[in-house]
Amino acid sequence: MSWEVVIGLEIHVQLNTVSKLFSGSKLSTGAEPNTQASLVDLGMPGTLPVVNKEAVRKAALFGLAINADICRHSVFERKNYFYPDLPKGYQTTQLAEPIVGAGEVEIQLENGEKKTVRIHHAHLEEDAGKSLHEDFHGMTGIDLNRAGTPLIEVVTEPDMSNAEEAVAFARKLHAIVTSIGICDGDMSQGNMRFDVNVSIRKPGEPLGTRTETKNLNSFRFMERAIKLEVERQIDVLEDGGEIVQETRLYNGDTHTARSMRSKEDANDYRYFPCPDLLPVAITDADLEALKAAMPELPNARKARFMDDYQLSEYDADLLSGSIATATFFEGAAKAGGDAKLAANWVMGELAARLNAEDKDISDSPVSAEQLGQLIARLKDGTISSKIAKQVFEACWAGEGDPDTIIEAKGLKQMSDSGELEKIVDDIIANNAPQVEDYRNSDDAKKKKKIGFFVGQAMKATQGKANPQQLNQLLREKLQ
Amino acid sequence: MSNAMHNKTLTELKAGLAAGDFSSRELTEHFLARIQQHDSELNSFITVTAEQALSQADAADQAIAAGNTGLLTGLPIAHKDIFCTEGVRTSCGSKMLDSFIAPYTATVVEKMAAEGAVMLGKTNMDEFAMGSSNETSYYGPVKNPWDLERVPGGSSGGAAACLGARLAPGATGTDTGGSIRQPAALNNITGLKPTYGRVSRWGMIAFASSLDQAGPMAQSSEDCALMLQAMAGHDHRDSTSLNEKVDDYLGALNNDIRGLTIGIPEEFFPDTLDGAIADNSRDAIRELEKLGAKVVSVSLPSVKLSVPAYYVIAPAEASSNLSRFDGVRFGHRCDDPKDLEDLYKRSRSEGFGDEVKRRILVGAYALSAGYYDAYYRRAQQVRRLIRDDFARAFEKVDVLMGPTAPETAFKLGAKKDDPVSMYMADVFTIGVNLAGLPALSMPTGFINGLPTGTQIIGNYFREGQILNVAHKYQQATDWHKQAPVFGGEQ
Incomplete structure (x- = not known):
């Protein structure tokens, strides 16, 4: 009898506010260590936090986007533990009354079916700094630039049953947070970090003991880490062993994972409401204003793509999946005057090329306008589809716009x-x-x-x- | 003339400066000389900032000459060493911060400086404001100027003692469970704890964030009004500071108190209370009756739970607030830590004193898994009951009165090994902090040559009314004018 896999995710989404969650410091992007850490971020004696209203607004917008209840008086609490990159000796977070309550996210599976993943809640919290273990002669350096960066932690119910579903959910969440503009979505910068909880059981049996693999920062690593952990758990159980509840670390470079700490070593975080902060009040008027300002969500965009461009559901789903892809597609379709061709090129040639070079669509060397021009020349018969691929390659290599390339290389179809x-x-x-x-x-x-x-x-x-x-x-x- | 300067109130000194009777430099030099002469006996200052004080005084003299004065221009003030002062050591009475030079200035200090105040230095205090006798200070105990073998109370013991001994005419204090009022009572001075949120906590090193409140300490209610006028107000850097208009405290001082209703909580006069303490406060209330106030009896049944509730909530918050002192970024760091855990353990073991450690342990315990509901949550429920008790009382009365402390200053070391008996020193003051109400302690007579104080508790944001009642009393009496025979002079 086969094993059933149960997966739940916790996702840290970094909000793209101008300043930190409780101080006026700018969010850090590659600044010199400790140059974007204020008195508050350093945890100086006598300093106090003031909550960033923009972060609250963005968290509530996320709640509305996943159809969740928004807590009208959410409460910040202190999670107490000692770590050198945690300046105050506690993390200010939410526990009993998080800003976003239960919600749901619908995902599209590869077999065309839909599945709803329930969101348990999402809460606002501050990020910690970074410990730098190299270059300090056996000592550890502390960089507090990141300390205080606003995050929402999204916690799902254990509703996913394989790595592919988990990835589909993660991509959908990425699409939502980038579509509503609350997160830049740059995985390489740690804008989204995934913790995966995995357990296995025989069908019909109660939930097995779960492990948590922390801090996965790409969809690919997440998929591979889940598969690795599922295999490990199956091996352990089939050898008559027991799964230990523990936190694990996955190394993407070596595709190996190791235990970081067991449940017995877990801290008692001594949570209690932060006495320096008042409950965060959200009024009816705030919610109305947020609803009015809600950007187009991935599902609505998908429906619109099917209607406006006569795309298949599968194509529409792929193209509406990320705001960057959707924007690129619409730009190319408009410039090229043919949505179907634009869809085929974005999902085909462009996607393959981006994939091969591990590039994000927002970093594509061929712009949406350039691809549109290429499509226009294809459509008006100036070039054949075979030549089009040649022009695309030249454009990718930075040789100029398609029209320039066609002209320079004499690639026009013989019309005489x-x-x-x-x-x-x-x-x-x-x-x-x-x-x-x-x-x-x-x-x-x-x-x-x-x-x-x-x-x-x-x-x-x-x-x-x-x-x-x-x-x-x-x-x-x-x- | 200069001999009499230190016996003048801030209000009188302000008038003297305005009239040109003396300069701020003369005034400042006079107090600096007194500190130099007498403080070796009292130990009321941790740091004296003479140079800075004189330069502030000179600037004040120029401002006075230019007719460009603020509320406190040229008046010397001592700040409790819990307030961060940029460029000046801010120790909080702890070895942990013995070498800590604050990189910024607390709002309270900043606001008073903006009104022209001259900072004399930083006053001694119980370590991290934890104590009621000033014996927990890393810098040694402060002595009571009325009897050098006795404690000045705490935690603002240095502030109260230097005022009592006339080494400064005004001082800031902080009050988490009575730390302004109890030492005020024990040193025969006047001290006000404002409504929670009335004065900014930015730059005030946190003990128990939901209870801590800064306030003025001086010879008279009038002086406290003058200081509070400069200290109070909303601060966008403190989320718990309230955006309420600051009243005209000085303008309200002389309001008629005929028809004022004073409530006497029976719980503040228990059978076990020292009769002489009770008599002094009853006498004070009788004096106000003569001035036209009415007196009614009220009950605050839950207030008896104040001390146990407080000694869960305050240590719980403190255990978290003091976590930042880990030897990593500032403060004491042990020598040659062998690893991270060793760094934490030894830095904190060496940097904190016994009482601070006791409260961190109690607080961490009260918040720990499995005990949170029984202790912390229960204490918060009690806190709500106490607040409700006060709210019910204020439906019927304008102010509440009773003794500030259950006894006069005790001997140094008398309660050293009995923390619970020490904690009972705040039995009448703690309820006010749990409720967040404003309250003032004023001198109301002596027992065997030692001062006693009476507390006036007002409704939220009624500092003006409290100061008004105390001022009326002080106009009719002269207890607050008594100074100790100290250093061979009066």
Whole structure:
């Protein structure tokens, strides 16, 4: 009997506010260590936190986006533990009364089915600093630039049953937070970090003991870490062992994981309401204003793509999945005047190329406008689809806009039928045996054998012959 | 003339400066000289900032000459060493911060400086404001100027003692469970704990954040009004500071108190109370009756639970507030830590004194898994009951009165080994902190040559009314004018 996998996620989403959650310091992006840490961030004696209203607004917007109840008086609490990069000796977070209550997120599975993942809650909290273990002669350096960065921690119910579902959920969450503009979504910068809780059981049995693998910062690592952990748990149980409740660390470079601490070592965090902060009040008027300002959500965008561009549900889902992809697609479709072609190029050539170079669509060397131009030339017959790929490569390599490339390389399709006719005549004259063979074949075989002449013609024209025109001409001349 | 300067109130000194009777430099030099001469006996200052004081005094003299004065221009003030002062050691009475030079200035200090105050120095206090006798200070105990073998009370013991001994005419204090009022009573001075949120806590090193409140300490209610006028107000850097208009405290001082209703909580006069303490406070209330106030009896049944509730909540908050003293970024760090845990353990073991450690342990215990409901949550429920008791009383009365402390100053060391008996010193003051109400202690007579005080508790934001009642009393009596025979002079 096979094993059933149960997965729940905790996701730290970094909010893209201007300043930190409880101080006026700017959020850090690559600044020198400790240059973006104020008295408050350093935990100086006598300093006090003041909550960033923009962070509250963004957290509540997220709540509305996942159809959750928004807590009208959410409470910040202190989570007490000692760590050098935790300046106050406690993290200010939320526990009993988080700002976002239960909600849900719908995901699309690869088999076309939909699944709802329930969100247990989401809470606001401050990030810690960083410990730097290299370059300090056996000592540890502390950089508090990140300390106080606003996060929402999104906690799901254990509703996912394999790594693919977990990734689909993670991508959907990424799409939501980037669509509503509360997170930059740059995984390489740690804008979203995943903790995965995994357990396995035989169908019908109660939940197994779970482990938590922390701080996964890419979809790929998350998928691989889950699969690795599931395999490990199956091996342990099938060897008659027991799963230990523990926190694990996954190393993406070596594709290995190790235990970090067991449940017995867990801290008693001594949570209690932070006496320096009042409950965060959210009024009806605040909620109305947020609803009015709600940007288009991925699901609405998907529906619109299906309606406006006649895309299949699968294509619409893929293209609406991230705000960057959606924006790119719409830009290319508009510039190129053909949504279907734009969809095919974005999901096909572009996606493959981005994937191969591990690039994000927002860093694509080919812009949406350039891809649109390419599509326009394809659509108006200036170039063939084969030539289009060549133009795309040149554009990717930074050789300029498609029009410039087509012009510079002389890639325009041969539109002069007289010139093409002469080439076809030459081919027929120079390949008598093949012509003979073609003429003696039945219709089915002719369809295959015409390929030889098309190939010769393309060779002769360096691919610039219009395929329809060439086929037409060949069929006439070979009769 | 200069001999009499130190016996003048801030209000009188302000008038003297305005009239040109003396300069701020003369005044400041006079108090600095007194500190130098007498404080070796009292130990009321941790740091004296003479140079800075004189330069502030000179600036004040120029401002006075230019007619450009603030509320406190040229008046010397001593700040409790719990307030951060940029460039000046801010120790909080602890070895942990013995070498801590604050990189910024507390709002209270900043606001008073903006009104022209001259800072004489930083006063001694119980370590991290934890204590009622000033014996927990890393810098040694403060002596009571009325009897050098006795404690001055605490935690603002240095502030109260230097005022009592006339080494400063005004001082700031903080009050978490009675730390302004109890030492005020024991040193024959006047001290006010404002409504929670009336005065900014920015830059005031936290003991128990939901209870801590800064306030003025001086010879008279009038002086406290003058100081509070400069200290009070909303501060965007403190989320718990309230955005309420600051009343005209000085303007309200002479309001008629005829028809005022004074409530006497029976719980503040228990059978076990020293009769002489009770008599002094009853006499004070009788004096106010003569001035036209009415007196009614009220009950605050839950107030008897104040001390146990307080000694859960305050240590719980303190255990968390004091976590930042870990030897990593500032404060005491042990020598040659062998690893992180060793760094934490030894830095904190060496840096904190016994009472601070006791409260951190009690607080951590009260918040720990499995005990939170029984202690912390229960204490918060009690706190609500206490607040409700006061709210009910204030439906019927304008102010509540009773003794500030259950006894006069006790001998140094007398309660050293009995923390619970020490904690009972705040039995009448703690309820006010739990409720967040304003309250003042004023001198109301002596027992065997030792001062006693009476507390006036008002409703939220009624500092003006409290100061008014105390001022009327002080106009009719002269207890507050008594100074100890100290250092061979009067």
